Amino acid sequence: MSVIETLRTRGEGRRLLQDRRLPVLVTAALFVVMFGFGAFRYQSYGFLDAQVFMNLFIDNGYLLVAAVGATFVILTGGIDLSVGSVIGFTTMLTAWLVEKQGLPLLLVAPIALAVGAFGGYLMGYVIHHFEIEPFIVTLAGLFFFRGLCLVISKESISISDPTVDRLAQTHVPLPGGSFLSIAAVVSLAVLALAFYVLHYTRFGRRVYAIGGNEQSALLMGLPVAGTKIAVYTVSGFCSALSGLLFTLYIQSGDPLHAVGLELDAIAAVVVGGTLLTGGSGYVVGTLFGVLVLGLIKTLIQFEGTLSSWWTKIATGVLLFAFILIQRTMTARRRT
Amino acid sequence: MAEPSPVLEMTGIVKEFSGTRALSDVDFRLFPGEIHALLGENGAGKSTLIKVLTGVHPLDGGTVALDGRPVRITSPLQAQQAGISTVYQEVNLCQNLSVAENILIGREPVGGGRIRWKELRRQAAQLVTRFGLDLDVTAPLGSYPLAVQQLVAIIRAVGSGDPAAGGTGDAGAGTRVLILDEPTSSLDRDEVEELFALMRRLRGDGVAILFVSHFLDQIYEVCDRMTVLRNGALVGEHMVADLGQVDLVKLMIGKDLDELEELGEHHGEPDTSEPFLRAEGLSRAGGIAPFDLEVRAGEVLGLAGLLGSGRTELARLLFGADTSDGGKVYIRGEQAALREPNDAIGRGVAFLSENRRTEGLVPDLTVRENIILALQAARGWTRPVPVAQRDELVAKYIAALDIRPADPEAKTGSLSGGNQQKVLLARWLLTQPRLLILDEPTRGIDVGAKAEIQKLVVSLSEEGMAVVYISAELEEVLRLSHTVGVLRDRRLVARAANGPDITAGRVLEIIASGEHQ
Amino acid sequence: MSLTSLWRAATQHRLFWPVVALVALLVINVPFTPGFFEIHLKSGHLYGSLVSIVLFGSPLILVAIGMTLVIATGGIDLSVGAVVAISGALACLVVSKQADQGSVAGVLLAFALALAVSLVCGAWNGLLVARLGIQPIIATLILMVAGRGIAQLITSGQIITVNSDAYSLIGGGYWLALPFSLFVVALVVALSMALTRRTALGLLVEAVGGNAEASRLVGIRSRRIKIMAYMFCGLCAGIAGLMISSNVSAADGNNAGLWIELDAILAVVIGGTSLTGGRFHLGGTIIGALIIQTLTTTIYTIGVPTQTNLVFKAVVVIVVCLMQSPLFRAKVFGARARRRGRTQKSPGATADAAPQLEVSP
CATH class of the missing domain: 1.10.3470 (ABC transporter involved in vitamin B12 uptake, BtuC)
Structure with missing residues (x-):
């Protein structure tokens, strides 16, 4: 028993540094610091208005949904x-079906979601059953859906459908006079659902197990094939949903909508503390990742003199910093 | 112990891999409430037997019966459902999940589609306590040392049908056979004790345990019965109490049918001046205990020892393939810091790894490219070996070592094992090393190639090359070496000049007992 | 060298299929652009x-x-x-x-x-x-x-x-x-x-x-x-x-x-x-x-709308990768490919398939 006792205390000692929640806390702290900086610097420009905070959700709701989907895959x-590309395609498909075909949004939305989910399913199937790298398969998906956008139309299609308009304009009032958009509420609901699925269902735990060690997961008798395919299906679904929210946000379909958004989504996941090698991370972290990226944009807007490309540079720098942190953490864990 | 009927009985097991027999007509039985050791050297067929039993490999012949009823096991999952659980040397769990989850994942208690975390923790804690451990089941598995992870793997394996685990789906299919494939190889003494306590407890519960270990002391400490395999065939089944360690080692190593032509008894005398390489207190935690060693120009130093005795670890330290924790290496009298293989190569040391495919060949490249690789690496990328010189050298070594096919353009991946080994030898000989370290150079290759390699070693040493020759085959070591070193349990336990008093029997005794005056 | 063996040698050359694809693509153009292969000095x-x-x-x-x-x-x-x-x-x-x-x-x-x-x-x-x-x-x-x-x-x-x-x-x-x-x-x-x-x-x-x-x-x-x-x-x-x-x-x-x-x-x-x-x-x-x-x-x-370019590319990526995937070939081309795959793997594989149980520290 004594051996185990000493081992146990050794384990306790390292627990704090090894705690998988640490990266999330770092990101949350970063957010608070950045927010505090903004509040201090732009005090007189109304930075502390509750609506500025709410706008983070309104302006980045679609990104949050996409990043939640990406979190499943990366886990x-x-x-x-x-x-x-799936987001861009969804905006085009929705705009085209609603505007050019005159279908009601209520019918179009499920179609778009089903198409996105099916696309994800196909990619997952090929990845798992033919053992082709996810990188390559989803790259083909990137080409394919962007190509489909252009097949629908080379031109942007603006949406004047009253339902879309109404949904886009609806304000969900919050105490204190601020408000959220429908899209923001949906994105938060998706976040909550994802949290529940990842932490309270067997499927969610399998996602973590596969990310921890796929070989072990297989030997432990877990249905690895189904889970992996499901994860890409979830990502496809989330991308499509994100596309719908993006359509509401921007009220048009455009073949060049959301080009490169996968990088923002991946960056948000990484900055949110999820390991790119899988198995460790939280969707709550992804929320903070999205908020941090969104806050960078907001701060740059408030600064006024800084141009939009600083967002990309700042994202790159953050990405680098967090990848370094991940690297040192995993290195320590291994020893 | 009364002898009830066996819980598992394997009869006439045959397994072939593309024409080569890995197992021929092997019988194996396991009784409830016993710990049964499966023994054998590298390539004896232990792993294959286990993989056949757990459904990883399909059978090519023979029958398996559980409780007297014939069964066909075609997948690891099916084996588990039949009550055969396996814990491998590398812990096959998920480091990132909590201990509780690792024990119960796949059969978590669920209520209304929702994992009941409290219940899960309670069940896991109950299982952990029942096996006499005290762990925080909510901590991630990775925060515990390997030893504890190993124990958790066992708890998962045997807890599957446990009523405490609320096993609803597979109730009644509790684990009756537990396979422990080298669970102790990375544990220290105290940790092994914990494991043994757990094993004894399970034995008391009537579980049949198949135990694989390279540590003979452990076998004698915990096992009741043992089965010895050699070259894919059954050598014998014995009660542990009936067979001494020396006899056991003899059974494991056996005597080779001496098809090899006799080599001249005495070949060139080693240089008596300063040793080419001298190691003082060299060590690596978990690899090999501190050892002293010297090897002179023209000397063949043979290292004998069982699998896992630290022989490979020792060689890797001399080459800088692993970094040492302590001790010093002197090469030609000068202290050498060997942090990278490069450091050793630059000083004239060459190393032929025992893992041809993973640590030697670049299978996509041609014979010519593989042969030239070491020389080219030493020259750097800016100074390619001139084409004419390269072709001449390659042709020379293909001819000298009789590499077949004698086609420098052939892909090395498609060569036979013996020829691959010769390619690797040629690669190093090209660099004209002063010390050649050969780790199991003749394992898994045909008899002809084996004799050729042995002859080559003799002539190289006569030309003044120092050679460290590692082999599990005693005869081979004794025939080739000027000096013999013996390893056991990660320790260099003996070193002596080869002479009439150094016989196979004497070395066997040292390997078996670890004692040496 | 007979014609058939020459043919076999050519088809087994690693550049064979890429070159065939390139030539085929070029030839497809001819009916649509009659002077496709023409090069003139202006x-x-x-x-x-x-x-x-x-x-x-x-x-x-x-x-x-x-x-x-x-x-x-x-x-x-x-x-x-x-x-x-x-x-x-x-x-x-x-x-x-x-x-x-x-x-x-x-x-x-x-x-x-x-x-x-x-x-x-x-x-x-x-x-x-x-x-x-x-x-x-x-x-x-x-x-x-x-x-x-x-x-x-x-x-x-x-x-x-x-x-x-x-x-x-x-x-x-x-x-x-x-x-x-x-x-x-x-x-x-x-x-x-x-x-x-x-x-x-x-x-x-x-x-x-x-x-x-x-x-x-x-x-x-x-x-x-x-x-x-x-x-x-x-x-x-x-x-x-x-x-x-x-x-x-x-x-x-x-x-x-x-x-x-x-x-x-x-x-x-x-x-x-x-x-x-x-x-x-x-x-x-x-x-x-x-x-x-x-x-x-x-x-x-x-005259295919240019916007389908990306869709084509996606199809090409997937086809090329599927053809390179041994698992896909095994599933689609069945036993023949599988048998070949096995014999390719066999030499030396058994020797090293021997249990690798030694602990690398």
Whole structure:
């Protein structure tokens, strides 16, 4: 018994540094610091208005949904590059069906979601059953869906459908006079659902297990094939949903909508503390990742003199910093 | 112990891999409430037997019966459902999940589609306590040392049908056969004790345990019965109490049918001046205990020892393939810091790994490219070996070592094992090393190639090359070496000049007992 | 040698299927563009569909050659598109700031600066991969994200136009009746062939990508090799960036070289270099890049709406990858492929399939 006792205390000692929640806390702290900086610097420009905070959700709701989907994939150790294209395709499909075919949004939305999910399913199937790298398969998905956008139309289609308009304009009032958009509420609901699925269902735990060690998961008798395919299906579904929210946000379909958004989604996941090698991370972290990226944009807007490309540079720098942190953490864990 | 009927009985097991027999007509039985050791050297067929039993490999012949009823096991999952659980040397669990989850994942208690975390923790904690451990089941598995992870793997394996685990789906299919494939190889003494306590407890519960270990002391400490395999065939089944260690080692190593032509008894005398390489207190935690060693120009130093005795670890330290934790290496009298293989190569040391495919060949490249690789690496990328010189050298070594096919353009991946080994030898000989370290150079290759390699070693040493020759075959070591070193349990336990008093029997005794005056 | 054995030898050559695909694509064009293979001299310049395929395909060929080396080491470089943008932006900026934009010295200075920065970008990727041990996909993702921002920073978000004959020569000009970019590509190809096959670099790259551990044990300084590969890849992307910006006499930080990394990876894979590293084929890569460019041209000439280009590409990627997947071949082509796969694997496999139970510390 004594051996175990000493081992146990050794384990306790390292627990704090090894705690998988640490990266999330770092990101949350970063968010608070950045927010505090903004509040201090732009005090007189109304930065502390509650609506500024709410706008983070309104302006980045679609990104949050896409990043939640990407979180599932990355937790299994995979990657999905098709996110931006599926979003772009969904905006085009929705705009085209609603505007050119005159279908009601209520019918179009499920179709778009089903198409996105099916696309994800196909990619997952090929990845798992033919053992082709997810990188390549989802790259083909990226080409394919962007190509489909252009097949629908080379031109942007603006949406004047009253239902879309109404949904886009609806304000969900919050105490204190601020409000959220429908899209923001949906994105938060998706986040909550994802949290529940990842932490309270067997499927969610399998996602973590596969990311931890796929070989072990297989030997432990877990249905690895189904889970992996499901994860890409979830990502496809989330991308499509994100596309619908994006359509509401921007009220048009455009073949060049959301180009490169997969990078933002992946960056948000990584900055949110999820390991790109899989198995460790939280969707709550992804929320903070999205908020941090969104806050960078907001701060740059408030600064006024800084141009939009600083967002990309700042994202790159953050990405680098967090990848370094991940690297040192995993290195320490291994020893 | 009364002898009830066996819980598992394997009869006439045959397994072939593309024409080569890995197992021929092997019988194996396992009784409830016993710990049964499966023994054998590298390539004896232990792993294959286990993989056949757990459904990883399909059978090519023979029958398996559980409780007297014939069964066909075609997948690891099916084996588990039949009550055969396996714990492998590398812990096959998920480091990132909590201990509780690792024990119960796949059969978590669920209520209304929702995992009941409290219940899950309670069940896991109950199982952990029942096996006499005290762990925080909510901590991630990775925060515990390997030893504890190993124990958790066992708890998962045997807890599957446990009523405490609320096993609803597979109730009644409790584990009756537990396979422990080298669970102790990375544990220290105290940790092994914990494991043994758990094993004894399970034995008391009537579980049949198949135990694989390279540590003979452990076998004698915990096992009741043992089965010895050699070259894919059954050598014998014995009660542990009936067979001494020396006899056991003899059974494991056996005597080779001496098809090899006799080599001249005495070949060139080693240089008596300063040793080419001298190691002082060299060590690596978990690899090999501190050892002293010297090897002179023209000397063949043979290292004998069973699998897992630390022989490979020792060689890797001399080459800088692993970094040492302590001790010093002197090469030609100068202290050498060997942090990278490069450091050793630059000083004239060459190393032929025992893992041809993973650590030697670049299978996609041609014979010519593989042969030239070491020389080219030493020259750097800016100074390619001139084409004419390269072709001449390659042709020379293909001819000298009789590499077949004698086609420098052939892909090395498609060569036979013996020829691959010769390609690797040629690669190093090209660099004209002063010390050649050969780790099991003749394992898994045909008899002809084996004799050729042995002859080559003799002539190289006569030309003044120092050679460290590692082999599990005693005869081979004794025939080739000027000096013999013996390893056991990660320790260099003996070193002596080869002479009439150094016989196979004497070395066997040292390997078996670890004692040496 | 009989005809059948000649045929077999030809079909088994690794370039056979890529070449067949390229020729087929070219031939498809003939009914739609009757003079497809014609090349004529107009005011001292050669014109024709084939010439324009090579001209427009030049940047892709360059990027793909650099990518080939990186992939051969077992890596990947996602940042080439961003490097293309940075290089073009920097060169255009330098030229546009000069009083005399046509000055050859000024243009050369701009080129030198741009290429130096491209090398630095490559070195950065190489350091992250080889020194810090970060997965190549992730390491190069950083520059892929930030690089576009840097390019826009250089151009201040504008499209910088230049008006310089010297500058437009490299990507759009003619020399000796041929597009000048052809000479650049030829030079880079010759250089990379020489660099990899005349020195030992090619062999060492293939060894590192083919078996990293064996390479370490044989004394190859693989870190150095990898960093060089990424630097070379950065340099190639830099030259491609000059070409693209020169062709339109403008630098667009946002769109220059967009998705070229994906096309380049595709070209490498079509050319027969495996994504897992090891053996690489520069010739195959060039054909792969030409196939992609011809595909684009073909889609245009046969009257299929150009927008389906991407869909086609996606289909090609998937088909090529499925054909390379042993599992797919086994499932689709059944027992024959499976049997062949097994005999290929067998020699030596049994010896090493012997239990590997020793503990590596």
